[in-house]
Amino acid sequence: MPLKSIVVTAIIAFAAGLVFASFAGYELFIPGLLEGTWITIKITLGGALLAVVAAFIAALAKMYGPAPIRWLATCYIEVFRGTSALVQLFWLFFVLPQLGVTLSPMMSAILALGLNIGAYGAEVVRGGINGVSRDQWEATIALNMSRPLALRRIILPQAFIAMIPPWGNLFIELLKSTSLVSLITISDLTFRAQQMNQATFRTLEIFTLVLLIYLGISLLITFGMRALERIATGGIVRGRAS
Amino acid sequence: MVRFSGVTKRYGDLTVLDNLDLDVAPQEKVAIIGPSGSGKTTVLRMLMTLERIDDGVIYVDGRPLTHMESNGGLVRANEKYLRSVRGDIGMVFQHFNLFPHMTVLRNCTEAPINVLGLPKAQAEERAVELLELVGLGDKLGEYPQRLSGGQKQRVAIARALAMRPKVMLFDEVTSALDPELVGEVLNAIRMLGKQFQLTMLMVTHQMGFAKEFADRVCFFYEGKIHEEGPPEQIFNAPERERTQQFLSAVLEAG
Ligand SMILES: Nc1ncnc2c1ncn2[C@@H]1O[C@H](COP(=O)(O)OP(=O)(O)O)[C@@H](O)[C@H]1O
Ligand SMILES: [Mg+2]
Numbered sequence: 061m062p063l064k065s066i067v068v069t070a071i072i073a074f075a076a077g078l079v080f081a082s083f084a085g086y087e088l089f090i091p092g093l094l095e096g097t098w099i100t101i102k103i104t105l106g107g108a109l110l111a112v113v114a115a116f117i118a119a120l121a122k123m124y125g126p127a128p129i130r131w132l133a134t135c136y137i138e139v140f141r142g143t144s145a146l147v148q149l150f151w152l153f154f155v156l157p158q159l160g161v162t163l164s165p166m167m168s169a170i171l172a173l174g175l176n177i178g179a180y181g182a183e184v185v186r187g188g189i190n191g192v193s194r195d196q197w198e199a200t201i202a203l204n205m206s207r208p209l210a211l212r213r214i215i216l217p218q219a220f221i222a223m224i225p226p227w228g229n230l231f232i233e234l235l236k237s238t239s240l241v242s243l244i245t246i247s248d249l250t251f252r253a254q255q256m257n258q259a260t261f262r263t264l265e266i267f268t269l270v271l272l273i274y275l276g277i278s279l280l281i282t283f284g285m286r287a288l289e290r291i292a293t294g295g296i297v298r299g300r301a302s
Numbered sequence: 303m304v305r306f307s308g309v310t311k312r313y314g315d316l317t318v319l320d321n322l323d324l325d326v327a328p329q330e331k332v333a334i335i336g337p338s339g340s341g342k343t344t345v346l347r348m349l350m351t352l353e354r355i356d357d358g359v360i361y362v363d364g365r366p367l368t369h370m371e372s373n374g375g376l377v378r379a380n381e382k383y384l385r386s387v388r389g390d391i392g393m394v395f396q397h398f399n400l401f402p403h404m405t406v407l408r409n410c411t412e413a414p415i416n417v418l419g420l421p422k423a424q425a426e427e428r429a430v431e432l433l434e435l436v437g438l439g440d441k442l443g444e445y446p447q448r449l450s451g452g453q454k455q456r457v458a459i460a461r462a463l464a465m466r467p468k469v470m471l472f473d474e475v476t477s478a479l480d481p482e483l484v485g486e487v488l489n490a491i492r493m494l495g496k497q498f499q500l501t502m503l504m505v506t507h508q509m510g511f512a513k514e515f516a517d518r519v520c521f522f523y524e525g526k527i528h529e530e531g532p533p534e535q536i537f538n539a540p541e542r543e544r545t546q547q548f549l550s551a552v553l554e555a556g
Contacts, residue, residue, distance in 0.1 A: 198352055199399035203413035203465060204389050206381075213412060217403050294403075 069279060076272055086265040089256055093266075096252030097273055103169050103238045103248065104277070108231050110174025115181025123186060124207070133182070140179030145237050148172045153244045169241040177234045184226045188219035221292050228285035232278045249273060303328040303501045304349065304469055309358035311344055311525075318344050320525040321358070328468075331495065331502045333512035333533070336522030337548055342505040345522075346471040349503070350393045351384060362387050363468065389417075392467030396474045398454040400446040400461070406433065407442040410461045418465065425464070432460040435497065436490040452483030456490050463494060472504035484508065491515070509552060513537050521545045 114136075121133035140148065149172040152163060163171065192215050200210035242251035253270045257263055304326040311319040319341045326332050334342045347353045349360060351367065359376070360367040369376040370383045379387075401409050410429035414420045420428070433439055436456040446454055455475055462470065472491065476484040488511050495502065495515065506512050512519055512533060519536040521529045521544075529536065529545045540546045 195395065195397060195399045196401070198350075198395070199401070201352060201388075202350055202391075202393040202395075202399075202462065204385055204417050205413055206385065206417075209416055213416065214401055 065279065065282065069275075072272070072275065076268060086262075086269065089262070089266055089269060092252050092256060093249060093269055093273065096247055096249035097277075099247060100235070100238050100249040101277065103166070103173065103241060103246075104231070104235050106166075106170040107174035107177060107234050107238070110170060111177040111181050111230065111234065112227070114175055114178030115185050118178065118182035119185035119189070120211075122182065123189065124211075136175075137179045137182050140176050145173060145176045146240050146243070148176055149240055149244060165241070165244050165246045168244060169238070169246055173234055173237055173240075176237070177230050180233075181227065181230055184223055184230065185219075187226075188223035189215060191222050192218045221289065224285055224289045224292060228282060231281045231285070235274065235278055235281065303330070303363060304503070305361040306345070307359050307361065309348065309360060310356050311341070311348060311353065312356050318525050319348075322526065324520070324527065326469075326501055326503065329499055329501055330518065331516045332504070333516035333519045334503060334505045334522060335507070335509070335512060335519060335548070335552075336528070340522040341525040342522050343473055346393065346473050346503060346505060349469075350391055350471060351388055362390055389465070390468045391471065392462035392465055392469070393471040394455070394458050394462050394473070394475050396477050398446070398451075398458045398478075400454055400458055402446055404445075405442065406438065406444050406446065406449070406457050409446065409457055410464045413461075414464050429460065429464050432463050433457070435493060436460050437486070450483060451479045452486045455479065455487045459487075459490055459494065463498065467500075469501045469503070472502065472506070474505050474507065476506070476508060507552065509537065509549070521548065523548075 118133045118136055121129045122137065125133065149168065152172045153165065153168040156163060156168075189211075196214055196218065197210065200214050205214070238248060239250035241248050242254065247255070249270060253266050257266050260266075304324075306322050306324040309319055309322045310317065322341075322345070324345075334345065336342055344353060348355055349362075349367070355368055359369060365387050366376060366379075367387050368379050368384065370379045401412070404412060407426065407429055410433060411422070411425040414425040414428060415422055418425075430439065430442065433442060436459060438453060438456055438460070441449065441453065441457075446457065449457065459475075475491075476487050479487065488508065491504075492515060494500070504512075504516075514533075516533050518530060519533050520527050521536060521540075521542075523544050529540060529542045536545065537549065540549060
């Protein structure tokens with residue numbers, strides 16, 4: 061699998077190289093695009109952090125909380141999964157100020173996208189926890205552990221490993237959805253590209269570059285998550301309880 | 303030490319345990335035998351609080367297990383009370399249920415440290431002592447996955463004993479093992495039975511072991527104790543027809 065993605069990346073890079081070789085002056089766009097890239101990365105990182113926190117809180121609340129908390133968590137998950145990220149973004153940015161709460165564009169972006177991905181993440185966390193075999197819970201009861209202790213020390217560490225690949229997918233979803241923030245005045249990578257395109261009409265060079273930058277970041281996420289999985293697995297073979 | 307009083311367990315329409323009475327004295331070793339589906343595992347699981355009781359009461363050391371006294375009556379136990387009674391009981395499972403992400407040593411110190419509140423050094427000392435007793439003193443840093451079934455089960459026994467229970471439950475602890483590994487696990491149980499003052503309930507298909515080790519044998523049939531008595535009587539001169547049938551079938555099989 062890693063070999064395959066490396067080959068694919070190499071082919072794309074080679075093709076891109078051929079394209080660029082036939083155009084002079086594309087480096088003119090690079091500084092501007094990199095500035096946009098930095099904004100995109102900041103939103104992705106902030107959103108990812110928020111998503112993970114929100115997902116764990118929502119999942120644990122939904123699984124183990126008392127009724128009102130469970131209900132709140134369910135509401136959060138359903139609302140954010142059941143409506144589009146764009147609408148959530150607009151709502152935070154354009155509607156909240158009318159209710160007296162004004163957030164900066166960056167804040168709105170991180171909040172909307174992080175909470176959106178977090179709602180999907182909550183289901184990933186729930187699936188991971190449910191994926192740990194009942195035998196493990198029974199062992200914790202036989203050792204007289206309390207449920208929070210069992211969850212923290214026995215169940216979550218095992219669930220965590222199974223959650224890493226689906227979280228990788230969600231982070232890539234998050235990265236792609238950051239292009240929406242160009243619609244609330246943030247000059248991210250997509251916004252910069254559109255701006256330059258309108259000024260120069262060099263559509264081919266600009267959007268090919270943008271494509272490659274997004275691809276690069278998402279490959280970085282993929283490799284990062286794979287490394288994390290290797291570290292987390294350590295001595296254990298996944299999915300095999302003892 | 304343990305007393306089942308009119309205990310009933312149902313799954314839907316199926317009555318798995320039917321008004322069971324069973325009294326186990328302190329340090330008594332009781333072997334539970336019987337055909338598959340007769341409710342043997344269920345008895346242990348209810349005592350370990352892994353299953354709800356539908357009717358009746360289980361007493362452990364004189365205290366009702368799933369109910370507590372309140373204003374002169376019995377009410378359903380809360381978590382705190384349940385955990386205080388449950389501390390007297392330990393269980394070893396057929397499929398070991400070790401924690402795969404922890405070393406052998408950590409498997410045995412995790413609960414003593416975090417449940418009993420032992421200092422780490424003392425918990426480790428206790429765990430090492432037990433692991434050496436079951437012949438695994440050289441596997442402390444190993445992960446469960448790299449152990450044989452017999453070794454896993456011995457770790458599971460040490461892990462349960464590290465909590466210093468008064469009552470130990472064994473549910474077919476050699477059934478998942480290759481035949482040549484059965485002996486080492488039975489030896490470990492034998493040794494610990496001598497070393498510690500334990501009350502034991504063990505579900506087993508090892509008739510030879512039951513005969514030699516148990517003080518009493520209970521033959522379960524359809525959710526009831528069909529016949530019980532000292533091992534010599536049950537194995538050599540069973541009175542009831544079902545018991546005779548079961549024993550001859552088991553002995554024939556090997
Ligand atoms: N969780 C469950 N749901 C429904 N039926 C169950 C469940 N657990 C056990 N049973 C049934 O209860 C009966 C007794 O089971 P068990 O105590 O495991 O028997 P044994 O250990 O003697 O083979 C069996 O008929 C079994 O199918
Ligand atoms: Mg059974």
